Amino acid sequence: MSQNENQPETAPQAQDATASPAPPQPLADRVENRSQRPSSDAFRAFMGSQWAPASQELPDADASAPHAARRRAAVSARFPGERVVVPAGRLKVRSNDTDYRFRAHSAFAHLTGLGVDHEPDAVLVLEPTDEGAGDDGSNHEATLYFRPLAGRDSEQFYADPRSGEFWIGPRPTLAQMRARTGMRTAGLEELEVAVTKNAGAVEFGGLRIRLLRGSDLDMEALVDTSRINTGVDLESSDALDGELSEFCSELRLVKDEWEVEQLRGSVAATIAGFEDVVRALPRAIGHRRGERVVEGAFFARAREEGNDLGYDTIAAAGNNATILHWITNDGQVSDGDLLLLDAGVEADSLYTADITRTLPVNGAFTPVQRRVYQAVLDAADAAFAIVRPGIRFRDVHAEAMRVLVERLDDWGLLPVSPEVALSEQGQHHRRWMPHGTSHHLGLDVHDCAQAKRELYLDGVLEPGMVFTIEPGLYFKAEDLAVPEEYRGMGVRIEDDILVTADGAENLSAALPRTPEEVEAWMARLQG
Numbered sequence: 001m002s003q004n005e006n007q008p009e010t011a012p013q014a015q016d017a018t019a020s021p022a023p024p025q026p027l028a029d030r031v032e033n034r035s036q037r038p039s040s041d042a043f044r045a046f047m048g049s050q051w052a053p054a055s056q057e058l059p060d061a062d063a064s065a066p067h068a069a070r071r072r073a074a075v076s077a078r079f080p081g082e083r084v085v086v087p088a089g090r091l092k093v094r095s096n097d098t099d100y101r102f103r104a105h106s107a108f109a110h111l112t113g114l115g116v117d118h119e120p121d122a123v124l125v126l127e128p129t130d131e132g133a134g135d136d137g138s139n140h141e142a143t144l145y146f147r148p149l150a151g152r153d154s155e156q157f158y159a160d161p162r163s164g165e166f167w168i169g170p171r172p173t174l175a176q177m178r179a180r181t182g183m184r185t186a187g188l189e190e191l192e193v194a195v196t197k198n199a200g201a202v203e204f205g206g207l208r209i210r211l212l213r214g215s216d217l218d219m220e221a222l223v224d225t226s227r228i229n230t231g232v233d234l235e236s237s238d239a240l241d242g243e244l245s246e247f248c249s250e251l252r253l254v255k256d257e258w259e260v261e262q263l264r265g266s267v268a269a270t271i272a273g274f275e276d277v278v279r280a281l282p283r284a285i286g287h288r289r290g291e292r293v294v295e296g297a298f299f300a301r302a303r304e305e306g307n308d309l310g311y312d313t314i315a316a317a318g319n320n321a322t323i324l325h326w327i328t329n330d331g332q333v334s335d336g337d338l339l340l341l342d343a344g345v346e347a348d349s350l351y352t353a354d355i356t357r358t359l360p361v362n363g364a365f366t367p368v369q370r371r372v373y374q375a376v377l378d379a380a381d382a383a384f385a386i387v388r389p390g391i392r393f394r395d396v397h398a399e400a401m402r403v404l405v406e407r408l409d410d411w412g413l414l415p416v417s418p419e420v421a422l423s424e425q426g427q428h429h430r431r432w433m434p435h436g437t438s439h440h441l442g443l444d445v446h447d448c449a450q451a452k453r454e455l456y457l458d459g460v461l462e463p464g465m466v467f468t469i470e471p472g473l474y475f476k477a478e479d480l481a482v483p484e485e486y487r488g489m490g491v492r493i494e495d496d497i498l499v500t501a502d503g504a505e506n507l508s509a510a511l512p513r514t515p516e517e518v519e520a521w522m523a524r525l526q527g
Helices: 041-047 065-078 107-110 155-159 174-181 188-196 217-229 234-250 258-287 291-306 318-322 368-385 393-410 418-424 515-525
Strands: 085-087 093-094 124-127 140-146 182-188 208-210 314-317 338-343 357-360 467-471 474-475 489-492 495-499 505-506
Touching: 041 107, 041 155, 041 217, 041 474, 065 107, 065 124, 065 140, 065 174, 085 107, 085 217, 085 505, 107 124, 107 140, 107 234, 107 515, 124 188, 140 174, 155 467, 174 182, 182 188, 188 217, 188 393, 208 217, 208 234, 217 234, 258 338, 258 357, 258 495, 291 338, 314 318, 314 418, 318 338, 318 368, 318 467, 318 474, 338 489, 357 368, 357 489, 357 515, 368 393, 368 467, 368 474, 368 495
Parallel strands: 085 208, 140 182
Antiparallel strands: 085 124, 124 140, 314 338, 338 357, 467 495, 474 489, 495 505
């Protein structure tokens, strides 16, 4: 029965010709048209009454808190006498009035120890003190500004779909967040004054602000407006802000023991996700979008055991595996293909794994597939074998390239000698291996990306560094420079490597790597 069925008919009411037309509804208000929320005083009064009090129990300190405090102390030592502002970032609209799941900026997560606490708009402010008079003898006092739990007698409690407890669940109080992080806390209503007070040109007695840019346009507008109003040069300030981003990135080059444990957990969950994919392969073979079956199997594990994917999954079968960042994942998975799966689970702490395996879809490598796979594995093993403190980061890539050039030469694919190919003037082998062999790994899948070249690419390895080793060979179906038997095949093997005091540990070694291990592993999982 429809809503109006069997209702008595009523005559249409005559419109009062003298009545003033209703004012047009502002665009900003129209997004709420669907909610049909009552606005009567009686509704407001009733909604604000008869709720049990929110818990005021204080939690234990987060395990990450002492590590985050040491990181803030390092920032304090680098920027004495300056106010340091690190925003978490803001919600990003996905469509109309729905947002993407929030993820804080990695520097904010690193310096606060907060992972998936979903604190959009939060800002960490390090306020300068006299030398040594700050937190734990540092030069700054840290305050976390965020939107705390709204009272259940407030309209925000039930009316704000972005921050109200009725919509998104409970939020911590200021006291609870302070107990967790060990930092001072304050509400967002105090933030503008905290960021801009006494700011200005240093030569005229003002206080310099260092802002971590790239995550909060409103905060950037606030700081830049303050700079303009106080005679601070914007161009030079941008350069100073860049130094903060650079330092926060370099601060993550060496992981502490807590970070390493987070990465171990991410790797374990990722390995479980790869097992799920192998079990799903028979269904993927018969599906018109088999790559989506693969992607979905891994994503379910990422959400079950972690926060999310660390990055968009590459589930590339056949010739799609020669597309380095193939994330469309709408292709078929065919018997006889290789499947290149590049995926990582992001933990609740926001640390992510990054692992790649190339699997024979039907469980058995063909001779040519095995030949290419073994060459890539040999390159990965050779690169891993030289990892130890004291070598340069770029040496890992060079060693992997040396092995791949030897194999390509053995197969007669190089148009020049191995010596010429490896020279700066040659590099012919890069046609089939165009990316770098390694990148740092942590809060970002490509971690520490703003670090100076001399500390990253030309940097010397230290214990605690974590990075990938991921050589590959990619022979596109349309590549006429190779025999037909190689075409349409991409192979990459990627592992997550921890530099130790006397060498290295492969954090992802539990995931089968040799052709024989891969085949036996797939057979076992598929029964």
